[in-house]
Amino acid sequence: MMKRPFEGLKVIEYGELISAPYCARLLAGLGAEVVKVENAGSGDKARINGPFPGDIADPEKSGLFLSLNANKIGITLNLKTKKGQEIFKKLVAAADVLIENYAPGYMKKLGLDYDTLKLINPGLVMVSITPFGQTGPYKNYKAYHINSCAAGGMSVGIGDPKREPLTIPLSHGGYQSGSNAATAILAALLARRKTGKGQYIDISEVEVWATAHAGQNVLTYPYRGLNGIRRGIHGGRTYPNEIFACKDGYVCVITPQAEQWKRFIEVLGSPEWSTNPKYRDRKAIAEQNPDEVNALIIPWMLTHTKEEIFKLCQDKRVPCAPVYDIKEVINNRQIKAMDFFIELEHPEAGTLKYPKGPCTFEKTDWEWQKAAPLLGEDNEKIICEHLGYSKDEFTGLKKSGVI
Amino acid sequence: MQSLEGYRLLDFGTAQAGPQVAQLLADMGMEVIKIETRVKPDGVRLGRPMAGVNITGVDESKWLDMQPVFHMMNRNKLSFTINLKHPRATEVFTRLVKISDVLLDNFSPGVMARLGLDQPNLEKIKKGIISMSLSGCGESGPLKDTLVYAPLIISLGGMESLLGYYGDKQPMNLVPGYGDTNASIHGAFAILAALWHREETGEGQHISLAEAYTITSLLGETIMDYNMNGRVPGLQGNRHPVLCPHGNYPCKGRDKWVAIAVETEEEWKNLCIALGAPEWITDKRFADLASRRQHWDELDKLIAGKTAGYKAYEITDILQKVNVAATPVMNCEDQINDPHFREKKTFVEMNHPLVGKELIYGNPMRLSDMPPVVERNAPAMGEHNDYVLKELLGYSPQEVIELVEQQVIY
Numbered sequence A: 001m002m003k004r005p006f007e008g009l010k011v012i013e014y015g016e017l018i019s020a021p022y023c024a025r026l027l028a029g030l031g032a033e034v035v036k037v038e039n040a041g042s043g044d045k046a047r048i049n050g051p052f053p054g055d056i057a058d059p060e061k062s063g064l065f066l067s068l069n070a071n072k073i074g075i076t077l078n079l080k081t082k083k084g085q086e087i088f089k090k091l092v093a094a095a096d097v098l099i100e101n102y103a104p105g106y107m108k109k110l111g112l113d114y115d116t117l118k119l120i121n122p123g124l125v126m127v128s129i130t131p132f133g134q135t136g137p138y139k140n141y142k143a144y145h146i147n148s149c150a151a152g153g154m155s156v157g158i159g160d161p162k163r164e165p166l167t168i169p170l171s172h173g174g175y176q177s178g179s180n181a182a183t184a185i186l187a188a189l190l191a192r193r194k195t196g197k198g199q200y201i202d203i204s205e206v207e208v209w210a211t212a213h214a215g216q217n218v219l220t221y222p223y224r225g226l227n228g229i230r231r232g233i234h235g236g237r238t239y240p241n242e243i244f245a246c247k248d249g250y251v252c253v254i255t256p257q258a259e260q261w262k263r264f265i266e267v268l269g270s271p272e273w274s275t276n277p278k279y280r281d282r283k284a285i286a287e288q289n290p291d292e293v294n295a296l297i298i299p300w301m302l303t304h305t306k307e308e309i310f311k312l313c314q315d316k317r318v319p320c321a322p323v324y325d326i327k328e329v330i331n332n333r334q335i336k337a338m339d340f341f342i343e344l345e346h347p348e349a350g351t352l353k354y355p356k357g358p359c360t361f362e363k364t365d366w367e368w369q370k371a372a373p374l375l376g377e378d379n380e381k382i383i384c385e386h387l388g389y390s391k392d393e394f395t396g397l398k399k400s401g402v403i
Numbered sequence B: 001m002q003s004l005e006g007y008r009l010l011d012f013g014t015a016q017a018g019p020q021v022a023q024l025l026a027d028m029g030m031e032v033i034k035i036e037t038r039v040k041p042d043g044v045r046l047g048r049p050m051a052g053v054n055i056t057g058v059d060e061s062k063w064l065d066m067q068p069v070f071h072m073m074n075r076n077k078l079s080f081t082i083n084l085k086h087p088r089a090t091e092v093f094t095r096l097v098k099i100s101d102v103l104l105d106n107f108s109p110g111v112m113a114r115l116g117l118d119q120p121n122l123e124k125i126k127k128g129i130i131s132m133s134l135s136g137c138g139e140s141g142p143l144k145d146t147l148v149y150a151p152l153i154i155s156l157g158g159m160e161s162l163l164g165y166y167g168d169k170q171p172m173n174l175v176p177g178y179g180d181t182n183a184s185i186h187g188a189f190a191i192l193a194a195l196w197h198r199e200e201t202g203e204g205q206h207i208s209l210a211e212a213y214t215i216t217s218l219l220g221e222t223i224m225d226y227n228m229n230g231r232v233p234g235l236q237g238n239r240h241p242v243l244c245p246h247g248n249y250p251c252k253g254r255d256k257w258v259a260i261a262v263e264t265e266e267e268w269k270n271l272c273i274a275l276g277a278p279e280w281i282t283d284k285r286f287a288d289l290a291s292r293r294q295h296w297d298e299l300d301k302l303i304a305g306k307t308a309g310y311k312a313y314e315i316t317d318i319l320q321k322v323n324v325a326a327t328p329v330m331n332c333e334d335q336i337n338d339p340h341f342r343e344k345k346t347f348v349e350m351n352h353p354l355v356g357k358e359l360i361y362g363n364p365m366r367l368s369d370m371p372p373v374v375e376r377n378a379p380a381m382g383e384h385n386d387y388v389l390k391e392l393l394g395y396s397p398q399e400v401i402e403l404v405e406q407q408v409i410y
Helices: A019-028 A063-068 A082-093 A114-120 A145-151 A172-195 A205-213 A215-224 A258-267 A282-288 A290-302 A306-315 A326-330 A333-337 A379-386 A391-399 B017-026 B060-065 B068-074 B089-098 B119-125 B150-157 B178-201 B211-216 B220-229 B265-274 B289-294 B296-307 B312-321 B332-337 B339-344 B385-392 B397-405
Strands: A010-014 A033-039 A073-077 A097-100 A125-130 A200-204 A241-246 A249-254 A320-322 A341-346 A350-355 B008-011 B031-036 B078-081 B102-105 B130-135 B205-210 B246-250 B257-261 B325-328 B347-352 B356-361
Touching (some): A019 A033, A019 A063, A019 A097, A063 A350, A063 B220, A073 A379, A125 A172, A145 A205, A172 A205, A200 A205, A205 A215, A215 B068, A241 B150, A249 B150, A282 A290, A333 B211, B017 B178, B068 B347, B078 B385, B089 B119, B130 B178, B150 B178, B150 B211, B178 B211, B205 B211, B246 B296, B289 B296, B312 B325, B332 B339
Parallel strands (some): A033 A073, A125 A200, B031 B078, B102 B130
Antiparallel strands (some): B246 B257
């Protein structure tokens, strides 16, 4: 078998829900050994989030948890106990990376902050993912995805201008902060090859949204002001960038280039209105009357299916796509041609399909050997075999609730 | 020293997705050379500068260097203009590839191969090189030639079908180019993963990133729900699968809102008291999470009735004091003035020689010893031709003059 990129890299994940687990997932899928430390008792909160088969809650069958934690080794620890902290430190001493996503100050309270841990392991790369980061006036603010997305400047731009702003669905802030954290970890590890020293990385989910994702609004504010931030089904400053209803669903059409617009008009059968000088300035349409032009286009849309429109448009090099629902995506011919999904068997949840990864590596692609761990599945292996505690000690730790 | 110092990336990126991958890496010290040509400049450079940029007395040929959005995505980079279709360009470019680590493009599939710059050819020039291509739907397969922009990416990837008001059918448009920005961060991750592998083994490789399916890879919980229960989720609105209440509620002022989310019973009680509605705590409709979820619309209306009496920052402060998750729904004006972003310098004030002051977003990957920096303005077209040709490739001044005259360097 080919050497996987992160073979030999040891990662400790002390995280829950999405951000830290997703960060560790990116490393686990490329060969890192990830030990996921869950709080003794109920474990990662994602376990209670579902979705569950038949909607029957079961911590071993949560779809969210399963989708984020494959390939990981799972142990449980009570880090509020001295013994739990001692075991955690032993794990960290032999690790390259520690990923956590608890509130600022929490690791310090446990005596497990970076300043303490780097004394045990100067090469440690530690990342903390929090809503507002470790510094700044809001560092202690409580925030879930909807809050980060709002403060990050994303929500204000999504939805009907006459209604409330919408958040990005599915708690995507966790995925965005997680992928930024994973990227920063690799930068720190590459630097460590030269310096021999680890670093602490402070990732703020709000800042992740406010920069590469929404930062363009801040930049263009002096020129464009606040106008037209939330525009419902419309988007962009050149008409059309629209979500049109069609015969069996919705399609999205966006034609920034004049040639694309011309070809789109041809796809529509060169209707008479299109020669009206009133509809020549597409920037003006976008600003003043996109609904008026939509009303001229939608009757045509309603007589065609999304696949028909997709084909008619793309054959003429008009940028258009169907709005696919999850079922349509999963069964899509391109996804199938790409071998996008892999199957993993889990002792409780059964065999399920999982997305392989966000991209394809020619030589060292994602490899998934094992579904997510059961709660505390690898306790004995890690505590006894890796860390050298005796069977008696292990039983004692179990009895006293440390693991 | 910066974390990625010593690595060199040749950036063929245009528009957003490609350039932002390289920008994230340039901020961390990678030497990024944007490969451009006046024959066909990056579309973001083209056209009249954004309304409001002062172009009085500026020669039109300078407009290429006067686009704020270009500056944002291309800061910290160098620019080298070369017309790769010129017969003499191959020799020059080959020399550059020999001293580079990564090549990045987001052209339509097949373009790099036609330029002779696909992975097999690159490997012949420089063993161990890494190349990445970002595309809408992948480089092979039935949809490979699909022409896309960001909104089409999330439509094809399945996310658009979730984006709209709960209970409605009509999806809403997502204006910031999430399909692109999501691809960018994952692209940056993948390049560093491939570099790590090369450091360990000497082996290079090609990475293919299909933007639509990078989005799909983040829809795990809905994919699971479909596989487990055959359920196809519709528009999600502001609803959360567990938390309730959970929404953006109106506040005093024009288009002002506060985002509030409640997880625990304690947070729920604190919210009721802080909003001056302790009677909700004993209201049967809201007795527990399940009941609150059942009466979600009624609850949203009641909360909206209360929040509307406060400014967004005011109610945020009140709720955070009792440990309830609340934040203003910030627009860019809020963000520019917000004390938190100001203290953290989330947005960096740059001074562009042609445009003046620009507030450019920083890089959120805050490494303790080697924090990313935003310090160099985006390059003017061909600004670093001399550096590349003379310092990196060792051409003599006379040779450089020839290359420019022959429009190889163009």
